[in-house]
Amino acid sequence: MRELVILSGKGGTGKTTLTAAFASIIENRILCDADVDAADLHLLMAPDIKQTTDFLGGGIAVINPDKCTQCGICIDLCRFDAIKENFEVDAIECEGCGVCVDFCPEQAIDFPVQTCGQWYISDTRFGPMVHARLGIAEENSGKLVALIRHEAKNLAEEKNLDIMITDGPPGIGCPVIASVGGATAMLIVTEPTVSGSHDMARVADLAAHFKIPAMICVNKFDLNPDQARAIENLAEEKNITVLGRIPFDPAFTESMVQGKTIFEYSENSEASRMIRRIWDEIMASPVMNK
Amino acid sequence: MIISVASGKGGTGKTTVATNMAVSLGSGVQILDCDVEEPNCHLFLNPEIEKTETVFTPIPEIDESKCTFCGKCVDICRFKAIAILGKTILTFSELCHSCGGCMEVCPENAITEIGRELGVIEKGGANNIDFVHGRLRVGEAMSPPLIKKVRSYIDPDKINIIDAPPGTSCPVIAATKDTNFVLMVTEPTPFGLHDLKLGVEAVKLLGIPCGLVINRSDIGSDDVKKYAKKENLPILMEIPFDRRIAEVYSKGRLVVEEMPEWKENFLKLFSQIEKLAAKE
Numbered sequence: 119m120r121e122l123v124i125l126s127g128k129g130g131t132g133k134t135t136l137t138a139a140f141a142s143i144i145e146n147r148i149l150c151d152a153d154v155d156a157a158d159l160h161l162l163m164a165p166d167i168k169q170t171t172d173f174l175g176g177g178i179a180v181i182n183p184d185k186c187t188q189c190g191i192c193i194d195l196c197r198f199d200a201i202k203e204n205f206e207v208d209a210i211e212c213e214g215c216g217v218c219v220d221f222c223p224e225q226a227i228d229f230p231v232q233t234c235g236q237w238y239i240s241d242t243r244f245g246p247m248v249h250a251r252l253g254i255a256e257e258n259s260g261k262l263v264a265l266i267r268h269e270a271k272n273l274a275e276e277k278n279l280d281i282m283i284t285d286g287p288p289g290i291g292c293p294v295i296a297s298v299g300g301a302t303a304m305l306i307v308t309e310p311t312v313s314g315s316h317d318m319a320r321v322a323d324l325a326a327h328f329k330i331p332a333m334i335c336v337n338k339f340d341l342n343p344d345q346a347r348a349i350e351n352l353a354e355e356k357n358i359t360v361l362g363r364i365p366f367d368p369a370f371t372e373s374m375v376q377g378k379t380i381f382e383y384s385e386n387s388e389a390s391r392m393i394r395r396i397w398d399e400i401m402a403s404p405v406m407n408k
Numbered sequence: 409m410i411i412s413v414a415s416g417k418g419g420t421g422k423t424t425v426a427t428n429m430a431v432s433l434g435s436g437v438q439i440l441d442c443d444v445e446e447p448n449c450h451l452f453l454n455p456e457i458e459k460t461e462t463v464f465t466p467i468p469e470i471d472e473s474k475c476t477f478c479g480k481c482v483d484i485c486r487f488k489a490i491a492i493l494g495k496t497i498l499t500f501s502e503l504c505h506s507c508g509g510c511m512e513v514c515p516e517n518a519i520t521e522i523g524r525e526l527g528v529i530e531k532g533g534a535n536n537i538d539f540v541h542g543r544l545r546v547g548e549a550m551s552p553p554l555i556k557k558v559r560s561y562i563d564p565d566k567i568n569i570i571d572a573p574p575g576t577s578c579p580v581i582a583a584t585k586d587t588n589f590v591l592m593v594t595e596p597t598p599f600g601l602h603d604l605k606l607g608v609e610a611v612k613l614l615g616i617p618c619g620l621v622i623n624r625s626d627i628g629s630d631d632v633k634k635y636a637k638k639e640n641l642p643i644l645m646e647i648p649f650d651r652r653i654a655e656v657y658s659k660g661r662l663v664v665e666e667m668p669e670w671k672e673n674f675l676k677l678f679s680q681i682e683k684l685a686a687k688e
Contacts, residue, residue: 127446129418129574134599139545155577156603174488197508210581210613213509216486252577254609259577260549263578288574289445312660313423313448320446320546327547341651342658345676371627372597 119274120302120406121267121282123152123330127317129288131309132337135370135380137285138162139393141244142379146280149242150270151249152263152297153287154235155256162379165240165247167377173250173265175234175258176214179207185226192218192227210255234258237266241275244379246273260296263287267297290324298330303405306334306358310345318349322356331405332358335396339363359403364389410568410587411681412442414611416603420593421623421647424657425677426571427452428664432674434536438566441541442555442583443573444527450541451660455534463542463557464523465550467504468511470497474518476579481510481519502549526554531561538566539579552582559583567678576606584611589685590618591644591677601635608639617688619681624649644682645677 124133131240134151141149151159179200181192186205188387193201196218200211219227234257237250248270250262267284286297286304298304304325308318318334325332334353339346352361365388373383380390400406413426423441427449430439441449468481468490475497482490489503490510501524511519527544542558544551544685551573559582562568572583584590590611594604596647611618620636625646636643647653656666 128448130420155575156418156606158417158599158602161598161602186543195508195512197506213503213505213507214486215509217484217509217512218509220484220509221512254576255578255581255605255613257578259575289443289551289579290476290546291579293577295547295549306460309658311658312451313446313657316448316451317446323546341654345658368627371597377598377627383453400533403674 119282122286122400122406123232123284123286123297123301123304124307125286125297125304125321126288126307127290127321128308128313130315131307132370133307134158134162134285135374136307136393137283138379139381140283140397141394142381143394143397144281147245148274148279148282149245149247150267150282150284152284152293154250154252154262154266154293155259155287157249157251159247159285160249162374162377163242163244163247164377165238165242165249167238167240169239169405171237171369172233173235173237173262175232175256175261176211177216177229177231178209178232179216179218180213180228181205181207182226182228183269185224187224189223191221191223195221214257214337235262237262237269239269245279246277247273248273260292263293263296289322294324298324298328301330303331303333305400306332307337308334308349309338310336310349313346315345315349315352319352319356322353322358326356333361333400333403335356335361335364337364338366340365361399362392364392409685410562410570411589411591412570412572412584412587413591413593414572414580414584414607415574415593416607417594417600420595420600421621423448423452423571424663425591425593425621426569428662428670429660429674429678430537430569431535432664432671433567433678435532436566437569438540439571440558440561441571443571444542444544444554444558445573447541447543449571451675452662453534453539455532455539457530457532457670459531461529463526463529463554465526465553466507466508466521466638467501467506467524468499468519469522470499471518471520471670472497474516476516478515480513480515483508484513521673525556526550526566529557533611551579555579555582564643576610580610585614585615587616589681590616591621591681592618593621593623594632595624596622596632596633600628601632604632605635608641617684619684621645621647621677623647640652644680644686
């Protein structure tokens with residue numbers, strides 16, 4: 119089983135659209151939506167949820183006012199300024215370290231485990247999908263991403279599926295790092311803008327840092343062909359395989375509005391043709407065939 | 409005054425709105441790029457960096473000659489950042505959340521703290537405005553402490569505009585908490601609307617007044633407008649899809665400089681925000 123993780127650094131370059139497009143033209147695949155705090159893949163996949171499981175994050179401090187003597191030890195020890203002067207815990211600031219719990223001389227602080235979201239195993243018209251919903255303002259996004267990738271891998275092995283496509287989150291921080299560990303390769307989807315270039319370079323450096331082979335494609339390349347070329351040159355300097363270019367096409371938005379993939383909406387468009395070619399290149403690449 | 413520019417979904421135009429509004433206002437403004445994983449404001453403002461500060465977070469260093477392998481530090485660490493294997497103690501610095509619990513609990517005073525680099529803060533100026541951003545070190549997972557460090561540069565005498573990261577989890581909260589107004593930039597597509605709803609939920613949780621900018625307002629569908637009406641969210645500005653704007657953006661230029669007719673719109677946007685924030 120091989121796993122391709124789709125990343126971009128910059129948001130809105132087309133990760134989810136491409137993930138859905140790939141899913142619709144191949145067989146024996148499983149999908150994993152690792153963008154757990156703004157998951158969108160389900161909007162195109164219309165998953166039929168078969169199994170829902172609570173995601174338990176860490177604990178969070180809760181002070182019992184009946185036992186608390188307001189000695190102030192917890193306030194002194196808390197490095198996250200999460201305990202207010204009235205000895206109430208600011209749940210948003212609490213890091214879940216539990217130091218206050220262990221040091222409270224009155225054992226007045228509880229540490230209930232938090233349900234931080236839910237994760238799902240679903241069927242879609244393009245195969246099984248593992249996805250999740252992290253609660254608003256929750257921490258532990260990396261932990262949830264690692265969990266659903268693990269579950270998706272298990273399911274893939276159980277069902278004897280060849281390939282897992284993981285729709286990654288934007289950025290280069292905690293959830294992205296959790297998306298790439300142990301992946302076969304990553305595809306960086308970028309756009310021909312200075313931001314797209316800058317952010318692609320940061321993801322490329324992340325790929326090198328974690329030694330994950332990376333490939334790129336430039337989406338909406340015709341909005342600025344010179345910039346597209348500059349990005350491809352930069353990628354080559356960083357030893358990243360350049361796969362191809364996808365033209366700007368209003369059909370992407372139109373298909374999204376209808377909850378369809380680009381192949382279901384306009385199979386014979388130039389954009390669809392290019393995406394199919396990019397997928398063939400990915401599957402023929404040495405890194406996916408080790 | 410602190411305005412945060414957020415979105416839920418990435419790539420909707422947060423940076424475009426933040427930088428163009430800042431430059432339209434001119435002096436007396438400070439822009440703070442809190443999207444430390446992928447900061448982009450500098451690409452449009454080209455600031456002259458006057459000060460660079462490397463930011464560290466404390467992590468434990470254990471003196472094995474003092475350690476008795478009692479395991480108290482392992483027990484207190486909720487992040488599994490310390491492990492004992494026989495007569496060896498290991499720290500996994502990238503898992504450490506810098507709570508200081510291990511140092512506090514160690515009966516032998518065998519633990520001191522050293523720094524793990526989170527990234528850098530760069531401060532400077534451009535186009536009469538003050539500029540600060542954070543750049544997360546590649547490979548570092550934890551962005552909120554660096555975001556908080558960027559925010560420590562907020563100047564209460566100025567108009568502070570924060571460019572927030574996408575999403576709805578802890579980095580966004582770190583960037584938008586305790587600001588006077590959250591400007592949500594969205595696009596009228598199913599992805600835009602879905603993530604806008606999540607973003608608005610986060611803003612409600614923080615109890616901050618909020619308004620919308622609809623970017624590429626003539627693509628997609630009317631669903632974002634229907635949602636805004638239902639939720640009583642004011643639409644403060646609409647930016648239609650315009651290939652010229654896309655090209656100006658792609659080159660790292662400012663819309664208000666290349667298409668000066670937009671300056672008035674951004675000034676109007678700010679005055680509406682000012683009024684709405686003052687109401688609270």
